[in-house]
Amino acid sequence: MNTASFASKPDDRLPRYQQLRDDLVSRIAAGEWAPEKAIATEAELGQFYNVSTGTVRKAIDLLVSDGVLTRTQGKGTFVRRPRFDSSLFRFFRFVSRDGQPVRPTARVLKREVVKPSEEIRIALQMKASEKAIHLSRVRLIEGRTVLSEEIWLPRARFDVLATLPLDQFEDLLYPLYERLCKQVVASATEILRVEQATAETASLLGIKTGSPVIVVHRVASDFAGAPFEWRSTRGAADTFQYQVEIR
Amino acid sequence: MNTASFASKPDDRLPRYQQLRDDLVSRIAAGEWAPEKAIATEAELGQFYNVSTGTVRKAIDLLVSDGVLTRTQGKGTFVRRPRFDSSLFRFFRFVSRDGQPVRPTARVLKREVVKPSEEIRIALQMKASEKAIHLSRVRLIEGRTVLSEEIWLPRARFDVLATLPLDQFEDLLYPLYERLCKQVVASATEILRVEQATAETASLLGIKTGSPVIVVHRVASDFAGAPFEWRSTRGAADTFQYQVEIR
DNA sequence: CAGTGGTCTAGACCACCTG
DNA sequence: AGGTGGTCTAGACCACTGG
Numbered sequence: 090m091n092t093a094s095f096a097s098k099p100d101d102r103l104p105r106y107q108q109l110r111d112d113l114v115s116r117i118a119a120g121e122w123a124p125e126k127a128i129a130t131e132a133e134l135g136q137f138y139n140v141s142t143g144t145v146r147k148a149i150d151l152l153v154s155d156g157v158l159t160r161t162q163g164k165g166t167f168v169r170r171p172r173f174d175s176s177l178f179r180f181f182r183f184v185s186r187d188g189q190p191v192r193p194t195a196r197v198l199k200r201e202v203v204k205p206s207e208e209i210r211i212a213l214q215m216k217a218s219e220k221a222i223h224l225s226r227v228r229l230i231e232g233r234t235v236l237s238e239e240i241w242l243p244r245a246r247f248d249v250l251a252t253l254p255l256d257q258f259e260d261l262l263y264p265l266y267e268r269l270c271k272q273v274v275a276s277a278t279e280i281l282r283v284e285q286a287t288a289e290t291a292s293l294l295g296i297k298t299g300s301p302v303i304v305v306h307r308v309a310s311d312f313a314g315a316p317f318e319w320r321s322t323r324g325a326a327d328t329f330q331y332q333v334e335i336r
Numbered sequence: 337m338n339t340a341s342f343a344s345k346p347d348d349r350l351p352r353y354q355q356l357r358d359d360l361v362s363r364i365a366a367g368e369w370a371p372e373k374a375i376a377t378e379a380e381l382g383q384f385y386n387v388s389t390g391t392v393r394k395a396i397d398l399l400v401s402d403g404v405l406t407r408t409q410g411k412g413t414f415v416r417r418p419r420f421d422s423s424l425f426r427f428f429r430f431v432s433r434d435g436q437p438v439r440p441t442a443r444v445l446k447r448e449v450v451k452p453s454e455e456i457r458i459a460l461q462m463k464a465s466e467k468a469i470h471l472s473r474v475r476l477i478e479g480r481t482v483l484s485e486e487i488w489l490p491r492a493r494f495d496v497l498a499t500l501p502l503d504q505f506e507d508l509l510y511p512l513y514e515r516l517c518k519q520v521v522a523s524a525t526e527i528l529r530v531e532q533a534t535a536e537t538a539s540l541l542g543i544k545t546g547s548p549v550i551v552v553h554r555v556a557s558d559f560a561g562a563p564f565e566w567r568s569t570r571g572a573a574d575t576f577q578y579q580v581e582i583r
Numbered sequence: 584c585a586g587t588g589g590t591c592t593a594g595a596c597c598a599c600c601t602g
Numbered sequence: 603a604g605g606t607g608g609t610c611t612a613g614a615c616c617a618c619t620g621g
Contacts, residue, residue: 156583301548336403410619
């Protein structure tokens with residue numbers, strides 16, 4: 090394989106399809122192919138890297154199973170944009186009065202630019218001096234608050250959001266991040282825990298103090314694996330359900 | 337591909353590697369290769385089914401990613417036995433007084449042979465007349481009850497357990513199922529919810545009535561996908577944590 | 584050493600999509 | 603019709619395991 094084709098020198102001890110996979114990831118992270126755009130065809134990649142199409146397919150297979158790419162027969166191979174809209178439905182089941190699933194609307198209650206706690210600073214790999222944007226918002230269904238969210242963003246990447254009028258924040262933040270700040274969420278890690286509602290959370294969510302609350306901590310990262318959003322979401326435990334398959 | 341090689345007639349509209357995959361699953365389900373025993377080599381399978389080794393590899397790839405098989409270079413391809421021992425650690429973090437992770441011991445409190453509820457009967461695909469074995473047991477760490485479990489088994493498959501002395505039940509039931517009843521767990525589905533402790537659960541777990549409790553409902557199935565164990569596990573929510581990666 | 588799975592090639596033909 | 607990914611072949615050689 091022609092080493093000169095690679096963005097950075099690959100580790101020759103790895104199989105070619107792994108080296109190829111890594112190079113494709115770095116090209117995607119560099120923005121060479123935008124989300125939902127087709128990447129080079131398998132034949133082109135095989136020629137470019139001087140490997141057979143079978144090897145190209147194996148590299149792409151890995152990225153498809155990682156959720157980075159999707160293939161469509163006859164059309165091409167595409168950079169996948171994760172569908173985080175529905176990510177809450179992974180944990181919470183929200184239905185309107187008539188039983189239809191609904192996506193909650195959002196309202197930002199507070200925004201401040203402050204030094205983050207040490208926990209959040211480390212999770213976001215921020216320098217000690219760097220400030221963060223802190224958003225507090227609620228999510229509502231038919232006027233009723235169902236979720237309470239705390240969001241932390243490194244100021245350096247999200248400067249625009251430090252001054253954006255609060256009423257211009259949308260229900261979904263990730264499209265906003267992409268449009269205004271050129272930040273695309275590629276993956277996330279979530280941790281679930283159960284708490285008993287504090288007086289403050291209870292009054293926000295309209296539940297009794299001490300009743301169970303699900304807390305989802307999420308760290309979202311870009312295609313290069315660098316974390317850039319820290320978020321905690323709290324909701325009443327009775328709207329919660331999660332399903333896992335084990336093998 | 338030689339159709340006569342197949343246990344049941346495969347669907348010719350499917351790719352060969354899919355047909356092959358399905359036939360391997362049915363041979364595993366039929367017990368042709370025991371758990372932790374090597375299956376036929378790739379070359380043998382290619383000859384037997386009259387396909388190339390690349391196609392055999394693709395079929396095996398699918399089963400490996402399904403968790404049914406594992407491959408070891410130089411040794412062979414093996415039927416995988418899921419490690420359910422640690423399945424509780426997926427949700428609950430148990431540590432002993434000195435901070436080491438521990439596996440709780442178990443004690444069966446009650447056993448009865450009764451007609452199951454409609455919910456459980458349907459989940460286990462049992463006939464209306466069939467009876468079930470119901471076990472109530474607790475799991476303990478250093479003498480303290482940390483989990484409370486209700487287990488339902490179809491009597492037909494688990495007759496031996498209807499009369500086994502209660503003190504001969506072991507901490508882990510799945511090895512017992514396999515040894516005494518020839519039932520091997522191949523996969524399971526688990527659903528998590530949060531409840532507030534009833535007085536009974538609270539006294540079992542040594543927590544306050546109304547404090548949050550995690551409930552894990554599990555349906556375990558054999559290699560053929562037939563469910564044969566229904567189980568619910570309750571534990572205090574403060575021992576709970578779960579982590580997910582999203583892409 | 585022989586036997587296993589792991590990597591890789593250089594094609595072929597098929598199924599699907601778009602213009 | 604031309605281009606894409608999907609399936610499949612019939613090998614080759616390598617890396618690892620065990621006797």
